[in-house]
Amino acid sequence: MTHKEAFARYANANIGKEKTTAEIDKEAERILGRTPTMCASDFAEPEASDPRSKLPVLFKRIRKGVYLVLGENKKIIALQAESGRGKTTTLKALIREIAKRYPTATIEIIQRRLDIFKIIPADFDDYMSSGVDKVVVFNLENGVKIGVITYGDPSTANDPRPALKEYLKGLINNFACNIIFCGCRPERNVTVDWIKSYKQDGYDIDFEPQEDAGKNADMQNERDIRIALKLLSKV
Secondary structure, eight states, X not given: OOHHHHHHHHHHTSTTOEEEHHHHHHHXXXXXXXXXXXXXXXXXXXXXXXXXOOSOOOEEEEETTEEEEOOOXXXXXXXXXXXXXXXXXXXXXXXXXXXXXXXXXXXXEEEEETTEEEEOOOOHHHHHHSSSOOEEEEEOTTSOEEEEEOOOOOSSTTOSOOHHHHHHHHHHHTTOOSEEEEEEOOTTSHHHHHHHGGGGGTOEEEEEEOOOOTTOHHHHHHHHHHHHHHHHTTO
């Protein structure tokens, strides 16, 4: 376990509480299982909020030796609409907009084979121009990880195509994404329950309705970019 993971685990379990530096460092040591070489101040404002820092801001100093626990900014944002309403094209537009917004981010293209998640070597532009569904992780310089899944959701729990469910699990458990974008059908669909289940892991859940742009290609493209930017504003 890394120092970041240890302090983040502590922070996520104590969001909104006031804790002393000594309390935080002691619990982080217990979680880490060894004497840490970092301390709470490394993950606190203003140090961690410096653009040069690659550490998440987990604590806010409210007075000498005392911090307010902020926790990680963890979200799953699901674009929601019936089948055939353009969720996939909007999410692909979102991937391109994230790449523009964070040009220094490291991009990982994810593929799942026989329950093993792999980072595949591929040119980003070539990958995006292909017609296949996308699973991409952006590693930002400040340590935040943003994942996007364009796979559609199955209609029932027994559907033989549980790609979205498995990729959600992978981006959380294998790649530790802080923010994940995906698509799903309306409230009655089984995928909604899968997404909501991650509340227990500290994720805020946000369902964003998709807009219907009709059959006009130009209107669809305009809609995709507009909604992609709206989704990105939630980061």
